Amino acid sequence: MRESEDEWTGLMRLAISGDSAAYQRLLKAVTPVLRAGARRGLARAGQPTDQSEDVVQDILLAVHLKRHTWDANAPFAPWLFAIARNKLIDSLRRRGRRVFVNIDDFAESIPDEPPAETASANEVATLLQTLPTRQREVLQSIAVESTSIRDTAAKFAMSEGAVRVALHRALTSLTAKLREH
Known part of the structure; x- marks a missing residue:
């Protein structure tokens, strides 16, 4: 790997000085490495790996647009991998945290009958009145x-932490009362 990194650095130096053939060779050399890294990163994040080509294209575009920022006295690979890491993170953030699950795997565990009846709005309102005033107001x-x-x-002249505690206690108490009901 060290030899290829040295080769990449040499190719990038030539590309910066105007050698378009060296630039083409560099891009062809780094693309399979970037593709494999994108697949690994997506898989590690629980995302489908078929999106790796989009990540690779984002990386290559960023390399092209930012190539003037590379320090010719520094090795090329760390600069490239920093861009790759950042583009992968950007891609994952755009996608959000999604988990793909095939529902057919759970078909036999889905009950045939509807769930038990839930509490009505009036019942919940009645149970809310049993909460301490501050917890009810916060909730x-x-x-x-x-x-x-x-x-x-x-609004209630409380700290944010106190609001979170009151909310948590209200929800815990209301949940317990709904289970008893």
Whole structure:
């Protein structure tokens, strides 16, 4: 690998000085390595590896657009792999955290009958009234009014941590009461 990294550095130096044939050889040499790295990175993140070619194209485009920033006195591979790592991370962030599961694998575990009846809105409202006032106010502010934790804290003159604790306690208590009900 060390020889190929030295070769890549030499090719990049020639490419920077205007040798387009060297640039083509460099891109052809690094592409299989980038493709394998993209596949490994996507697989490690639980993403489909068939998207690796998009990541490789993003990397090659970034290399092309940023090649003037490479320091000709430094080795090429670390610079390339930093770009590759960043483009892979960007790609994963764009995709978000998704897990692909084939539902056919779980067909026999899905019940045939509908789930048991849940509590009605009136029953939940009644149970909410049994919560301590501050917990109920915090829960209603966040869950019903969609107010942020920061705004809820300001509204009730509480710290954000205290709001989180009150919310957690309210949800835990309400869940326990719904299970008993």
